[in-house]
Amino acid sequence: MLPLSYAQRRLWFLDRLEGPSATYNIPVVLRLSGGLDAVALEAALGDVVERHEALRTVFPSHEGEPYQHVLDPEHARPALAVVAVGGHDTASRVASSVRYAFDLEREVPVRAWLLREGPEEHVLVLVVHHIAGDGWSMAPLLRDLGRAYRDRVGGRAPDWEPLEVQYADYALWQEDLLGAAEDPESLAAEQIAYWTKALEGVPEVLDLPADRPRPDTASYRGGIAPLSLSPETHRALLRIAAEHDVTLFMVLQAALAVLLDRMGAGSDVPIGTPVAGRD
Known part of the structure; x- marks a missing residue:
């Protein structure tokens, strides 16, 4: 059985804990003007799912242990639902579509x-x-x-080179590199021990003067608070970063930590941020 990567295991666990939801959906919404061949677009979508194994992988479990099951392309080609909408209905249909709840165990x-x-x-x-x-x-x-759509409109399947590496290859490499967390000599155990110590005693909730009460159950609804910095401020921040041999990100994180401390969060301030490709 193919193991899950650590990132996949985390998302699988959250899905089992909270149930199917749209919390971890990644939506792309594109407005397309001009002639469109819906049949060719559906075929192109199937071509892409066939090319990328991750897009045709489901996550069943055996005795509580999840594994990756890569479906055959002919059993995984997704349908393109074509829906006629009025001009005022588009926004609501987009909103309902992006909130689709996947069944990760059975559904691509x-x-x-x-x-x-x-x-x-x-x-x-x-x-x-x-x-x-x-x-x-x-x-x-x-x-x-x-690319696949252009080829399908031209009456042919895309003639692309097969990918040299699929995501399952990465998951196997990661398992081999990190080893089992139960093995005290493994790199996984070493990293877990490091973060266990680093996060020891971290406050579960920051005592901040929020303008709304914290709900008992997370709703995952949120908003955006825009913040604009002038070019002069940006240049000054870059100068400070260069003077102290740090990144701009580190300067801004330090400023945020100081602000939260002054608002009552204390000196031990956990700050979360989206990351990709960083250890």
């Missing part, structure tokens, strides 16, 4: 809808579960989809 982690506003006006909604991709994945995904 990619879905697509084509919202038809008119003969030459469409909105493509593509949703990938985070267990099969991340923000960096969207560029190659859309690039391959565009």
Whole structure:
């Protein structure tokens, strides 16, 4: 059985803990103007899923242990749901589509809808579960989809070279590199011990003067608080970073920690941030 990577295992665990939800969906919404061949687009989507094994992987379990099951391409080609919408219905249909809840045990982690506003006006909604991709994945995904669509419109399947490495290869490499967490001599055990000590005593909740009460159960609803910095401030921050041989990110994180401390969070302030490709 193919093991899950640590990132996949984390998402699988959260899915089992909380149940299917849209919390870890990655949506792409594209407005398409001009003539569109929906049949060719559906075929192109199938070509991309066939090319990338991660997009046709389901995650069943045996005796409580999850594993990757890569489906055969003919059993995994996703349907493109074509839906006629009025101009005022598009936003609500997009919102409902991106909130789709995947069944990771039985269902491929990619879905697509084509919202038809008119003969030459469409909105493509593509949703990938985070267990099969991340923000960096969207560029190659859309690039391959565009190429496959052009080929399908031309009446042929895409003639691309097979990928040298699939995500399952990475999961196997990671397992071999890190070893078992139960083995005290393994790199996994070493890293877990490091972070256990580093996070020892970290506060579960920061005592901050929030303007809304913390709910008993996380809703995962949020908002965006925009913040603009002037060019002069940006240059000054870069100068400070250079003077102390650190990155701009580190300067901003330090400033945020100081701000939270002054607001009552104390001196032990855990700060979370999205990362990709960093250890």
